[in-house]
Amino acid sequence: MALPFELVGRDQPGQVGGAWSGDGWGEASGRCCGSVAGRLAGSWWTIAGKIHGPRLTWPAARDYALPVAERILAFYERDGLNVRTYDQRVEQDIAGTSVEGDVAFYIEEAKRSPGPVLELGCGTGRVAWALAAAGAEVVGLDLSRPMLDRAEAKRVDVPAEVAARMHFQRGDMIDFTLDRRFGLVLIPYRAFQALTDPHDQRRCLAAIRRHLAAGGRLILDLFDPRLNLLAPGRAAPSSPDRGSARDPLSGRTVTMEVVSREVDVRAQCFHEVWRFTELDDHGEAARHEDDRLTLRWAYRWEMRYLLELSGYLIEAEYSDFHRSPPAYGNEQVYVARVAPAR
């Protein structure tokens, strides 16, 4: 199997393409055939990982030695600095943007919807717990065990009746089967864009349809692509410095930066490597973790057709959570229901 992948060295970031093969837990080996500076050029290396179809995951707990390169995991895959600082980072990232006010918006919509709410890609429960506190019965589904663990950890901080309304479940939004139907299904904060294959997007929308009660609605939030940020190839990240947060486990400061960005226009995806650096008591870098973020952008008309062809009728469309009309470069917020059979 040939997969594009990226290695970021301690002091020499570089992009390589490798042809490699392997299966199950164990070792796969490959020959560097891309252009990467320094010691990696033209050399052989071993790489440990697990391949499921098109996905690559890494054994989280075992310490495989990867010569030269740092191990890069997918966003939210590792129980590490990214996941532990998620709530603080998102609060900072959202402030003053077109995502601001999303939680209040979802609460308002949940109050208009009879029946339980399903949040797909619920993460640490930022939205889900707020909905439960507002009186909704909520099921939160997410692929990431570390994110779900953070969400579950919040249970002890809420009143018992709120905790009783909240259920978290591990699962893939591409295809899931739950034993109930919902009055409202949400995919907040661009989680739908983690589905990088349009076929998976359609499967996800089909699975949601199967779980909507009669008259139930779907709310989807994506960013509206800014074309000036989507020039093909590698480019300097437009906002590399992503601020800092405090790791609740160690109490230490964690700085966040985007160290590389590549745009694949054909696939409508961008790949970014985010570096989370833990600082020691002297403010020096003690260690870092690199996580890869891959998102697929969609154009407004693409989403309109995708929803229509997946059997939905768009009821409302906004560019932010204050219900502003569609606008370039902000959010794409869709409120949709199942279209009546013709």
Ligand SMILES: C[S@@+](CC[C@H](N)C(=O)[O-])C[C@H]1O[C@@H](n2cnc3c(N)ncnc32)[C@H](O)[C@@H]1O
């Ligand atoms: C940006 S976070 C959003 C978390 C939460 N909804 C919020 O608004 O704070 C995206 C979440 O989507 C989850 N996710 C990505 N792909 C997924 C999939 N195929 N199925 C379920 N969850 C997925 C990630 O694990 C992550 O927790």
